[in-house]
Amino acid sequence: MKYFKPIMAVYLLLLGLAIAGCQKADDYSSRDTSGVKPTPVDPGPPPDPTLVEFDPCEADTDWEITGPKAVDKGNKKQGDASLKTAINTNEDYAHFIKRRPTSIDSKLTRETGQLVFWLYIGDPSLLKMDGQIELTSSKESDKKEYAWNLAPSLIPDLKPDWNEMKLDFAKADISGDGGPDLSKLDFFRIYLFTKDKAHPDMVVAIDDIKVRARPKVNELFANCDADTNWEIVGPKSVDKTNKKEGEASLKSAIALNEDYMHFIYKRPTAVNAGLTKATGQFKFWFYLSDVSLLKDDGQIELTSSGESDKKEYSWNLGPMIPNLKSGWNELTLNWSDAAESNGDNGPDLAAFNFFRIYFWTKDKSHTAPLNVAIDDLRIVEKP
Numbered sequence: 001m002k003y004f005k006p007i008m009a010v011y012l013l014l015l016g017l018a019i020a021g022c023q024k025a026d027d028y029s030s031r032d033t034s035g036v037k038p039t040p041v042d043p044g045p046p047p048d049p050t051l052v053e054f055d056p057c058e059a060d061t062d063w064e065i066t067g068p069k070a071v072d073k074g075n076k077k078q079g080d081a082s083l084k085t086a087i088n089t090n091e092d093y094a095h096f097i098k099r100r101p102t103s104i105d106s107k108l109t110r111e112t113g114q115l116v117f118w119l120y121i122g123d124p125s126l127l128k129m130d131g132q133i134e135l136t137s138s139k140e141s142d143k144k145e146y147a148w149n150l151a152p153s154l155i156p157d158l159k160p161d162w163n164e165m166k167l168d169f170a171k172a173d174i175s176g177d178g179g180p181d182l183s184k185l186d187f188f189r190i191y192l193f194t195k196d197k198a199h200p201d202m203v204v205a206i207d208d209i210k211v212r213a214r215p216k217v218n219e220l221f222a223n224c225d226a227d228t229n230w231e232i233v234g235p236k237s238v239d240k241t242n243k244k245e246g247e248a249s250l251k252s253a254i255a256l257n258e259d260y261m262h263f264i265y266k267r268p269t270a271v272n273a274g275l276t277k278a279t280g281q282f283k284f285w286f287y288l289s290d291v292s293l294l295k296d297d298g299q300i301e302l303t304s305s306g307e308s309d310k311k312e313y314s315w316n317l318g319p320m321i322p323n324l325k326s327g328w329n330e331l332t333l334n335w336s337d338a339a340e341s342n343g344d345n346g347p348d349l350a351a352f353n354f355f356r357i358y359f360w361t362k363d364k365s366h367t368a369p370l371n372v373a374i375d376d377l378r379i380v381e382k383p
Helices: 004-026 318-323
Strands: 052-055 063-065 070-072 082-087 093-104 113-121 132-136 145-149 162-168 185-193 202-213 218-222 230-232 237-239 249-254 260-271 280-288 299-303 312-316 327-334 352-360 370-381
Touching (some): 052 185, 082 093, 082 113, 093 202, 230 249, 249 260, 249 280, 352 370
Antiparallel strands (some): 063 093, 082 202, 113 162, 132 145, 132 185, 218 370, 249 370, 280 327, 280 370, 299 312
């Protein structure tokens, strides 16, 4: 009997530890992950159903490239490689030419199509303002061709890196034989020059050439973040607080004992949005602190002559005033609704470079200044 009590004590101790262990295990969640759903991966935007690959630039088959050409698997924008060369010292020219053995059917039109590819330039400051990009259905240049000049519009915007080139068919020059058959595209060429031959070696590369339906046009005419090239009546200022986009708006006021205001913008380079009178719109934001002070008068003008009343589209402001509110108003003006300047057939739709809006208060006896502002002038395509 003297051994029974110690044995019982040990037994009870072990039983207690087993029970405690079971209770402790209950405090932990199961390690069984069979029912756990993984975090879904964002698939990104769906593929563009209109996209047709012209050449992925993964190999140099059927390519003619000047200089030390190479398939570059390091410096590329998509896939496995890009195609690279260089304009070396004592040289001043490079070209990439692709002759497809079979043509592609873009299923696009001049109005809807766009050529897209990546272009790498080691140092754009070395480039001469010359050169061209060509797309044809004749297996050669200058026949059945769309062409886009690299200068003056494209080269100034190139950076010393990869540049995505987006070239609307509608903005291309057309060869005298009516341009390419868009169902049989088979030839691509880009050629460019340096300013001279006394330069360091400069790498040039291309990647991922394709055609697709272009996005709707939304071309910036003036962002109103600075007052450079603007003429504004009254106490003009760059307003970084009361704005609709970007860094700022442009603000002024029709002061007490005054009754007139205008904003005039002379754009240093013209805008070619590739639109027609039927498809184009002019859009901007217009701020008025008290719309009830406006006289039923005034006009909005968009021209390609660098001045008002010549090569002009215009819209009377009077009919719009009843629909304006105090605060910001987004004005959307159809080109098809515009009046054209007399005797000159209206503006060149590929060269808009001048904007004016002018208006009045009902009289000069308003009791407070009328604060006015504009922001984000754009040429857009009708939805």
